[in-house]
Amino acid sequence: MFQATMEAAQVGIFVLGGGRFIYVNPFICELFGYSAEDFQSRIGPLDLVVPEQHDLVREQMALRAAGVPGKAYELTARRQDGSLFTMSVLGMPATFGDLPVSVGTVLDVTERKNAERRIRELADFDALTGLPNRRLLHDRMAQMIASAERDGGTAALMFLDIDHFKRVNDSLGHSVGDDLLCALAQRYTGVVRRVDTLARLGGDEFIILLPDVSAASAADVARRVLEIAGSSFSVGGHELTVTSSIGISLYPQDGRDIDTLLKNADTAMYKAKELGRNTFQFYSREMNTATLERLMMESSLRHALTGDEFELHYQPLVCLRSGEIVGVEALIRWCHRDLGVIMPDRFIPVAEETGMINPIGDWVLFEACRQAQAWIDAGLSLRTMAVNVAPVQFRQAGFVEMVAGALGTTGLAAERLELELTERTVMHDAEFTLGTLSALNRMGVCLSLDDFGTGYSSLAYLKRFPVGKLKIDRSFIMDLETDADDRAIASTIVNMGSSLRLTVLAEGVETAEQLALLRQMGCSMVQGYHFSRPVTAARMTELLRDQPFRYEK
Template sequence: MVKRETDLFRATMDAAQVGIFVMARGRFLYVNPYMRSLFGYAEADFIERLGPYDLVVAEQHERIAEQLARRPGGGAVETTEFTGRRQDGSLFTMSVLGMPSRFDGRVVAVGTVIDISDRKQAEQRIRELADFDALTGLPNRRLLHDRIEQMLAAAERDKHGAALLFLDIDHFKRVNDSLGHSVGDDLLCALAQRYVKVVRRIDTLARLGGDEFIILLPEVNAAAAADVARRLLEIAASPFSVGGHALTVTSSIGIALYPQDGKDIDTLLKNADTAMYKAKELGRNTFQFYSSEMNMATLERLMMESNLRQALTEEQFVLHYQPLVSLQNGEIVGVEALIRWLHPTLGTIMPDRFIAVAEDSGMINPIGDWVLFEACRQAQAWIDEGLQLRTMAVNVAPVQFRQAGFVEMVAGALSATGLVADCLELELTERTVMHDAEFTLGTLSALKRMGVSLSLDDFGTGYSSLAYLKRFPVGKLKIDRSFVMDLESDADDQAIASTIVSMGRSLRLTVLAEGVETAEQLALLRKMGCGMVQGFHYSRPLAAAEMTELLRRQPFLHRD
């Protein structure tokens, strides 16, 4: 009777179209043919040799151990999903259901294994249809709303800005009407593939419907949002080959910023849509901010950045020079080189309008290198003419100073122009010097060993440590113009300027006051014991030819 029951059990299990197993002490005692074929092992490989750990990916072994620990008999009472690993290494999703039982007088676990990969793929497809656009594969309107809510919640929590871009393809209806909807659909897919290359991993590119796309940009400011919009326009500019047709398309983009243009989904979408229509009114193939004031500021910045890249190659930069005058006798002992941008249509652009843009766009290094080489060249030209010039002072931007190879670049400029090192004075702001003071000390020391003079610009506006100031090989302190401007009437400015002069003299440093415009300021500085000045009282910055004449005449010598 027992044999007949056993034979009946095996015949039934062998015919089953699900995997069936009997397991004890972590090893399989029986597996049916379906389970063997499911994992690709022969019966001899399974029995008493393999256990559940051998059939599941390593990342899920801890889950198996937890279940076995809770059920000393090896059984399970709930269905659990695992990632199965076949003998050939391929993976699939399986559902495992087990329960305790007895087999040949032993406590065992009897269970089933079902391959649910098809069901999982179907569920994933259902989710994709619910959350993603069927044509382009991008997030659809439903998922977009979820992403916007997450972005706004994070922006409010972390006090970050964010941007929403509303992009609409210009004249897309013409493509559908003239070439058919299938070509239009292929064009939308091709555009989506290009747009994906522009956004970051934390951004969201979604298709709102038709030819409308939305781009969510968390943790960005207006300039960064404008840069993304510009690149979206550029990347779509080259022709597409779709359905045997060469097509060129443009788009219009509206930008709404969080929180100034809206703090909720509906407001941001509405305002970005409004800005997009402004872009269309302006002729398409452009972008607009919802705020007109933002448009003006950002577009000017983008124009400045774009033109900066041409300015160097087209030789639009020039240097002007302002004399550095000794208060001992009125001699012009040096000059400070000051850059000017001679724009072909905008005229002369002063550095306070473009230096910050150059720093943010990465252009400050090549511009700064050009200034250094040109200043050294001009200084040597004056010396070759027999003019007395002890110092050519050149401002160094923080980013330029911290670039790799800065010391070598300075050495190259001196070598290429023939200027002796002690004629060159590099001006660094107090903040530049104090940023990573130990690194700065090494660079300054290398420059000093080369023979280059060093000056601390804008002194008094930063946060210098006197201990570091004592260690830095600086030869000159420049009193910032903000302390000189009201020197005649402001007792605090007088006290600050006098303190800087006294400090400099105590440390055996030359002190120069910049921004000197009146005889009264000059008299006070001379009384304090200030050694040098520069400013409009003596001369505005001059072009090289005018500065040549001033150096030749020395008109301030023994004048005061």
Template structure:
């Protein structure tokens, strides 16, 4: 037999190629297992080519490292066939390890088939030498090489299957596994080479003169390393792209989740909003119909919230709403839904068995809201009015239930607030009337339906006339003349009081300009300011612009502010009133004696007059307590150098008594009812008061 030898450098390169091919195979298995759809097929094809090329290159470099005393060569067609066997075996291996499961029986059959394919590649490559006579194989070594191929294939399949998923330690584990797999592949190759015996006198039929085996090996090594490197680089880049895509997908999912949350929850209180409430109501309706169950819809509106909002600002109002939401949440069950559906409006959807259960829950909410709130260092108190509608019975759908609960809530407010009411059919008519009135009120300014009437204010006891108080009326086209107490509360609740108040001030100043031009320059006009107007940021500029527009001296205008409004946030009120006073506008404290005045603040208010509330005047002749209160107010006014005005004078006895006490001015039906400007001038002319005033 011919004596054979090996090029040690090429042997070393064959080992390195085997290890790199093994690592590439493991990496490709991971990429294919995570790919989806058509991408998985492309990764399988590309991975099979790279892995098969690597294994074949290891084999061919090992063949080139082998030398005999005769020239050697390799048949291109048979060599190409061995390459195809390597690629096909690699494709089968990659496909197998990317299955959902890989039981031991499947590993065994896969090892047999893959080992046979690798051995077939090797011995087909050997056949490409076309030796004559044929190569003689030692049976024991031949069988050992095939056994090594099958065992190595089984181990490779198990390792690849276990390491196909990405984890923090997957790369070092793949590197270690690649060393083992590469050594096994090289071991199989060189065992097979050792099994080959070449008789003396053998000739290589595929020998090519002039071909340098060393240069051919170098080209194959470079090309193979390039193929494997490109495969690995593409895999790494794709993995990074996939990781970034995964991060973006997670971020997008989180963003969508956040957007969904924002779409279904109130931004301030984080409670469900009307959209989510609608969904919960729909589920409650279906569940009640299916299980013959019952539930309650409670419509809540905070009492006194607008006053807090106007007095302390929207920031404090928002903080108060958050605290209210937390309290309500803590007082209801987890399966109940509390939603914010408006500025200070909440809806509670509660599964209850009987109306008595709903009453107990409503009473619990009333109790927790009544407790004082600590907000930004301030102690605030509000209450709530609750309307309750039961299903079934008070509505057949969401709209009916919410409308009827709202109607019951308005009825609760009419009863004095801080109570709950169950819906009754008669309530709907009142609610619809209120809603229609609000809708009409929104158009009243545009349609010029608001008018001003003027009530004379006379020096005690009977004149001359010092000025007038402007009182707004609504000349409704269908309902006739509507008194302020019927629409002003609605205007305050809806915020319409601000534009209405601006119109009243402008119209009163316009009329005063007309009277001044007619020679009545000693007259002044008093205009009431609501709490909402008083806290509005544009109040000072509006007053300044209105006076300038009608060329009126500020002293001709008196702004009446109720005692409760002036005292609600005393420090802020002092600043506003002082700015108005510095402008030259006169300040009157209206309804004095009905609020909670502090003399400490009262003496600091830049007011020019106090108006005694009509409630003290009504029973003045019979009620000694009212007389004592009025006497005390007059004495206080004199001490503070304030003009005292008594309103609501309806009898001569009241007129005489108030004059005797020392009131400076009187106002009431006895002296003159509210009337139009023309009627006022005519009445003054007939009674002679105009002559005295002139």
């Protein structure tokens, strides 16, 4: 019964005495590839393990012979064919007749060890790239900070984000995107030192921890990262070129804990993106202040419309021939309950990025049309209400219908509404733009090209677009008296507009000298502080009624 039990056991069982095997069961024979005769005649315990562990085996055999109970321990075993596996051995002292022996078991734990290693990898390493993941990154960061604090040293954290990575996933598929991330991880690994940590935070974001480095050294690493990532990749049959934006925070000046260093490096990375991408930026306190202000502004913007915090101011558009105010430009102001009046150059970019620009732009259009009709109903002369249109607003679905709705609701005649678009807005997807402009033109709405001369207008498209007015950008007007090049540009725009039968308006007119030069050039209309700053509707009512700039006065 004992022999049958031993032979049926699915675990290796042995009896060892005097350094030789007295008994082995069939499972051990199968596990190592030797016969029972081999074990009992020529194979000893040291033949079954790698040489580096012979001393450990001798020590354990001596302890069993001395009657000391054993505990399970692991060895790297070698089969007859030379292959290796991990085994767990447990031996206990016993006697066989008068001979002290060790009775023990052998288990192949290779699969278990592989599974444990895989679990550790899943817990600590990114499944795609094999780099440390967020969990292990936090451990390494804690060690880096503790070491720097103990030794009074410095450290750097670099936050890397791949520029426009979403385009790769959207156009070529996520499998190509994954392959690209793996290729980038390999290149980044070649840049860092052994003591550094390269981790994948998630998505297309990577972190590099640089212990014991100065700001100059961190900058050198950032330059190498940008350079090595800038060479083309061959991925999935495609030749791809990508760039990165990098933000760097330094310990201890930019933070003394993990969350602060990560947050500040992230802030610096977005600053690098704002500066054109494919560059790096160090964190600064001013940057953090700007970020906090932006977050507060973004949150407040969502309540500004419902809270009636927006109002329109108006700036006169003056006919250069008569001095009469023939139109006004509507300009939005945000009357924040805590921050006071906020100018559009501060909040419009935030509104565009958060998607708030469409409802804000729609409100501006409806309110401007309502005010224009109110002035007309009051018997005031007003030919034009000019309204700026943001690029995102212009490209939104149903924009033409929205304009028609504003006119229909307020009763304003279409020819009294003038929509101002920048060159860049008009030239983006020119064929689509042409269709929208044509629809507005058929409706009777006037169209004006704002900031003319600063973009990249094609004269061929300008000829096709139903634009009725060109606005010379203020950058060409501010030095008109002293800069011959500005005078030449302004004069050229006036002559071109005249040749194309377009009205030309110069904005930013602040001096009598500028006004005189524009009159000599034959410019049609002007606006600027020389006449009036943007004013409230009540003040604009007075200006329309009094017409203080008419020459006959």
